[in-house]
Amino acid sequence: MISERWTASAVEGLISLPLESLLTGDYEADPALVHERLRTRYGPVAPIDVMGVPVWFAMGYDEVLHIMQNAREVWSKRVDHWRAYAEGRVPADWPLLALLQADNSGFHDGERHRGLRGAWIAGLRPFQEPGSEQAQRLERAMVRYCDDLVGVIAEGGPAGSADLAAQYARPFPLLVANHLLGVTIERGEELLEDQWRLLDGADSAGAYQRLHAALLELATVKRQRRGDDLPSYMIEAKPDLTDEELARELMMLSGFLDFTGSLICNVILEAITNPRLRESLSVGAIEEVVNRVALANPALANLTFRYARTEVKLGRFTIAAGDPVMLSIAGAHADPRFAGALARDTIRSTRAHLAWGAGPHRCPSQRLATQMSTIAVRRLLDRFSTLKPALPSGRLPWRPSPFVRALRALPVHYELSRSFSGTPRPESGGEPSPPALKDATQDGGDGRPRSGLLAFLRRLRRTQ
Ligand code: HEM
Missing domain, CATH: 1.10.630.10 (Cytochrome P450)
Structure with missing residues (x-):
């Protein structure tokens, strides 16, 4: 459930959209069904909430690969590029915060x-x-x-x-x-x-x-x-x-x-x-x-966040500068554009996965x-x-x-x-x-x- 600190703040973009909680019993039992539902409703990128915090969820193979490759350095892994965090809207006791704040190579x-x-x-x-x-x-x-x-x-x-x-x-x-x-x-x-x-x-x-x-x-x-x-x-x-x-x-x-x-x-x-x-x-x-x-x-189904340094188009949405995106490896692998190509045994070999x-x-x-x-x-x-x-x-x-x-x-x-x-x-x-x-x-x-x-x-x- 999204708390008031989100809805009360500047209502635009991500936080103005209806957000589906990712971590539900359905997700634990069968994440693929949740990915399918989100993909049908929103396309390759969906607005979700992760333990009460609004996040974009990227499940399209091309989108996930593009962000990972970060060709023009649009994406940062540093938590201080997260606008909501910089504005003090992420609760200090939010369970994932300590991990995202870690001062190691994964977050620089x-x-x-x-x-x-x-x-x-x-x-x-x-x-x-x-x-x-x-x-x-x-x-x-x-x-x-x-x-x-x-x-x-x-x-x-x-x-x-x-x-x-x-x-x-x-x-x-x-x-x-x-x-x-x-x-x-x-x-x-x-x-x-x-x-x-x-x-x-x-x-x-x-x-x-x-x-x-x-x-x-x-x-x-x-x-x-x-x-x-x-x-x-x-x-x-x-x-x-x-x-x-x-x-x-x-x-x-x-x-x-x-x-x-x-x-x-x-x-x-x-x-x-x-x-x-x-x-x-x-x-x-x-x-x-x-x-x-x-x-x-x-095994690593979803990755820690990337933060947009500038406004950028992704899937059917415009991601505002400072928004967090969670990359879903499991979601990308199930993307029909990737999975379909695999089934046809064309250029994309099974080695092109993103695990x-x-x-x-x-x-x-x-x-x-x-x-x-x-x-x-x-x-x-x-x-x-x-x-x-x-x-x-x-x-x-x-x-x-x-x-x-x-x-x-x-x-x-x-x-x-x-x-x-x-x-x-x-x-x-x-x-x-x-x-x-x-x-x-x-x-x-x-x-x-x-x-x-x-x-x-x-x-x-x-x-x-
Ligand atoms: C099944 C086991 C493993 C999987 C699925 C896995 C997968 C990954 C993935 C997907 C990343 C990229 C994370 C990102 O882009 O945000 C990563 C990064 C990394 N992995 Fe692995 N890994 C595994 C085992 C290991 C092991 C055993 C080690 C060390 C002995 C290791 C060391 C690292 C390090 C240091 C990074 C950070 C690289 C960087 O930020 O430049 N991994 N791993």
């Missing part, structure tokens, strides 16, 4: 953005370069993480029930985060649990504070003693990056890894509900499934996120001879969110493959955690203590 333009983005690209390069030592080490670690997670599930017996979201798809990227960050496994568990809390809402404010403090400490440690890890490579690429700036960039990892967990869930769902897929799941075939799921059910963004803010980690998804799904299908959804697809619970399309749980019935013993590595007997984050590029490889990790996962299993 121009030179400042290019500098921070350059640090990300350089920091991720060693992990994404095929055949590099760091990429190979990361790949081995990913396989081990998958096996550890399956090992904990298997403690429930050779056949049984599991929640593959909580016990597999979501913790896996967090384990990868610890590897990328280059933290000791003991202290890494605190980070891991706080990232989990941050994303799940339970003690989210406390988790944010602790995570920020830990990442700031990590930035300081890495500046003094570099390792083969993302923060060290980022410092190397941009030595003038302050510890505070680096910590703020690294805070973004939680969100990105959450999208990765969501994508993995969506791919697992596709793989276990489509029996034909299981027969031919080579690496290449799984990569293609990841690509198709990213198109049909993008990784486009233009100056395009995801610098597509290869890594695709590899994580491919390994996680391949390993899971190797380890289990049977995986059947425990709920019909219409009853699967989705997380209510303006941005992600993510399963809250993915309950399955499973049977382990005979070839997999499922015995997790022995616990070490609880060694004390070190007082500070230590530089450690080993990521809990064979022979290193893993008691905290296993305990954490067992707790997840019990709290399902």
Whole structure:
């Protein structure tokens, strides 16, 4: 519902139009139907309200791509270009405000953005370069993480029930985060649990504070003693990056890894509900499934806002300078102009989807996120001879969110493959955690203590 602060203000453009709330039960159950309704009524761009705040919702493929590419720099990602925000009309407690105000590369333009983005690209390069030592080490670690997670599930017996979201798809990227960050496994568990809390809402404010403090400490440690890890490579690429700036960039990892967990869930769902897929799941075939799921059910369904710097025509409307536009990737993929062209198999290939963004803010980690998804799904299908959804697809619970399309749980019935013993590595007997984050590029490889990790996962299993 739009509050009086909007209707009482200068009544023109966006706020003078009837606004449909985006986040309703209908949207949670079936966003595609809501997109279709909006598209029929308004065309490729619709006026909506997001948690009480008026926003334009772009769902046309051409419009979304055009804004992402931002060819003539008409669009800004900086919140201070939002007219309603500058005029104090956005309530201080509006739930999305803290995210949009974040001082990191995702919310800057121009030179400042290019500098921070350059640090990300350089920091991720060693992990994404095929055949590099760091990429190979990361790949081995990913396989081990998958096996550890399956090992904990298997403690429930050779056949049984599991929640593959909580016990597999979501913790896996967090384990990868610890590897990328280059933290000791003991202290890494605190980070891991706080990232989990941050994303799940339970003690989210406390988790944010602790995570920020830990990442700031990590930035300081890495500046003094570099390792083969993302923060060290980022410092190397941009030595003038302050510890505070680096910590703020690294805070973004939680969100990105959450999208990765969501994508993995969506791919697992596709793989276990489509029996034909299981027969031919080579690496290449799984990569293609990841690509198709990213198109049909993008984990990051809608993006944070862009603000018009000048008045601009979009769809059937004129967008006033300072208006916010939310880009809908899911909506753009369903646009008949795009989907229709795909169906006819013409110039627009399935690779022309926008799940990784486009233009100056395009995801610098597509290869890594695709590899994580491919390994996680391949390993899971190797380890289990049977995986059947425990709920019909219409009853699967989705997380209510303006941005992600993510399963809250993915309950399955499973049977382990005979070839997999499922015995997790022995616990070490609880060694004390070190007082500070230590530089450690080993990521809990064979022979290193893993008691905290296993305990954490067992707790997840019990709290399902
Ligand atoms: C399935 C997983 C992922 C998806 C779907 C995804 C998608 C995206 C998209 C659509 C954007 C553009 C946002 C915009 O234009 O507003 C983006 C940006 C970004 N992504 Fe990813 N991403 C994923 C995983 C990751 C991972 C694992 C990392 C890091 C390890 C990462 C790092 C980034 C960064 C740093 C940006 C900001 C780039 C910039 O503003 O220049 N992403 N991602």
